[in-house]
Amino acid sequence: MQRRDMQSESGPEAVAVVGGGAWGTALALTALRAGRRVTLWAREPEVVEAIERRRENPVFLPGVALPESLIASDDLAEVCARAEAALLVVPSQFLRAVAEQVETVLPRGVPAIVCAKGIERETGLLMTQVVEQAMPGRPLAVLSGPTFAAEVAADQPTAVTLATAEKDEETLATQLAAALSTPTFRIYVSHDPVGVEVGGAVKNVIAIACGTAQGVGFGANTRAALITRGLAEIKRLAEALGGARETVSGLAGLGDLTLTCSSEQSRNFSFGLGLGRGQTAEALLAGRPAVVEGVVNAVTVTDLARKLGVELPICEAVRAVVHEGQPIPEAMAALLRRPLTREQVTLDSPIAP
């Protein structure tokens, strides 16, 4: 593919960020740094009030100073009225309901960019498929990759993937990438939303497995095995859904998997760590405002894989431990008892520089 000068594309000036959690707040800050006018919708009036009065989101992203130019509101219509692009940044299981509301107030033809990571429980649909139903006919993209909100907010160098749903949406993808990139937030363009989204959903579940392994006292060997075999699970599911294995080797697959599986900053990894140390899932989740997507996605990805006849043994083990009460040693023994098999590693096609 020919390389294009993305800076020359003109994109949206006004951006609505729908979702005032950690990631929505960090993305709002990034869009401001990229020179956009940004409005942020938060569901909780106390979050809106704290941003407007104290210039901070103490509930979801404490300690990060937010500039005066960030306009926050709990009125979705006000936030979306003049937007030229909308970032949808609510947890996966709430995305449909929120997208349906956004559809009623976002001007026609304005693109929606999905920033949630997961699969919908009731339908088994990917997030862009959910939004296609909730906001029919909208130009659509998905943004994903290795991004801890706090590090993005701190302006640390970060790279992500932005994929458009339609192959012929090259202009949309490049415009959005140019509009939201900063000197430290580097957006690569892809045309494989399926590969991008499967990576984002499944890595959360594998991160729970890695945290659990560390929690019970296993070290680097076990983590490397889980990451590598977890990547194989992502590739199998992505391919079964029509995605490309090359995408899974990229930022939204291997990149995000490596990040989330290796750091206690990850909510999913630290949830697993707690499980491995003997805490219950209920106790670990009680009273926390932040989402641990891998908990529900352990069910959604395995339900989907079972329907498609795809084997995801690590995700199944996480589901059994978190949702079915299987003791961790039993789940680990079952994984290790699986028949020995050939390691099927096919080379990806050459990648453009």
Ligand SMILES: NC(=O)c1ccc[n+]([C@@H]2O[C@H](COP(=O)([O-])OP(=O)(O)OC[C@H]3O[C@@H](n4cnc5c(N)ncnc54)[C@H](O)[C@@H]3O)[C@@H](O)[C@H]2O)c1
């Ligand atoms: N935090 C990160 O570092 C990060 C990075 C990349 C992607 N993501 C993804 O972004 C999405 C949002 O995560 P986050 O980290 O911003 O959330 P968060 O854990 O910081 O906050 C929880 C969010 O859920 C919202 N919420 C709670 N109940 C709701 C309801 N009934 N309806 C609608 N919204 C409701 C809250 O308003 C809040 O915005 C998730 O899919 C997550 O995987 C997060």
Ligand SMILES: O=P(O)(O)OC[C@H](O)CO
């Ligand atoms: O904290 P986690 O585990 O939800 O991960 C956050 C982001 O998805 C990392 O890319």
